[in-house]
């Protein structure tokens with residue numbers, strides 16, 4: 001392993017971070033469990049960053065992939081008709097709730113957000129974009145330009161002119177102490193103020209994650225984006241919902257994260273869980289917006305037969321097994337268990353989330369000072385106990401828990417026990 005780590009460090013950029021003092025090579029997986037190259041087993045509560053949505057080694061996905069591979073065609077390009085792509089687009093257009101929608105497939109969430117920005121800025125003939133503070137939208141030149149976490153935004157140079165408004169991250173917001181309604185009103189007032197003072201008025205869009213992912217699963221009050229959209233509508237500003245983490249039923253209550261807000265966005269972007277590990281993302285938007293691109297465009301690999309076959313099988317499995325309902329049920333058990341842990345451990349400053357998107361924010365006990373060191377220690381201790389969780393938040397002090405949507409109640413309890421034992425190692 002140390003040999004592989006040394007080789008990794010020699011050839012992979014140093015801005016590609018690895019988890020753990022001794023990084024893990026995941027060699028095998030089944031269900032919600034993985035095994036490293038040394039044979040150690042782990043319950044996986046991070047699912048390859050929310051991407052192994054059904055878990056590992058799922059027969060239905062394997063069968064769909066095998067069938068496509070056995071036909072001898074893994075790639076054709078979009079110069080030719082791709083049946084599974086058309087079928088998937090039809091299904092996503094319908095699931096989106098966006099009237100008269102069209103879908104374009106990409107290979108990643110970043111590339112999906114790139115297109116969403118191009119559609120919105122083109123339609124509005126403006127390069128002004130609003131984003132939320134504490135946001136993450138990907139790694140490309142435009143995407144880092146709308147990413148409101150400095151440690152994930154490698155360049156201030158940008159093709160878009162961005163203004164950040166207040167939004168999801170309530171725990172460290174200046175409006176923290178307010179009720180849901182007052183918090184939303186304060187953010188809406190800030191939005192209006194930014195539009196009126198910082199922009200020339202003809203802003204293209206607001207892009208937002210309904211629950212901020214990398215930002216530490218920060219959840220605004222329900223209805224928040226409907227209130228924001230009322231202002232956006234007054235100025236003709238489009239709403240883009242980045243559903244890369246929140247899509248496909250993960251939040252339990254709704255199929256899309258934006259569903260909690262009772263509003264239909266103009267554009268949605270998606271990726272991660274759709275292919276259960278195969279590389280697929282995309283954009284769904286109203287027909288006139290999508291068709292408004294004034295030139296040819298192509299993604300060589302986007303929506304290829306293999307990834308769309310995997311996505312069709314993944315989506316079918318998620319819908320037939322009602323994984324959204326499972327996320328709601330086992331997610332409630334998870335969040336309640338985490339709140340119990342918070343009541344016993346003063347190092348936990350906040351527990352938040354929806355469905356199977358749960359966050360534990362670590363602080364110095366008795367304060368709200370972020371405790372990044374304790375978070376790092378918890379990562380090591382949970383790993384030692386056989387549990388993989390994620391890390392995030394502006395200060396790297398948030399544990400992110402986002403298991404496959406097939407998680408069982410017994411596995412919730414097992415994970416909570418390991419986390420509880422890990423928390424016991426922290427000084428109180």
Ligand SMILES: Cc1ncc(COP(=O)(O)O)c(C=O)c1O
Pocket residue numbers: 049107108109110111113136137138139209213214242243244245271272281
């Ligand atoms: C909300 C959100 N948008 C976009 C992206 C970028 O997706 P990708 O890494 O597939 O390019 C991510 C990745 O974590 C994300 O969390």
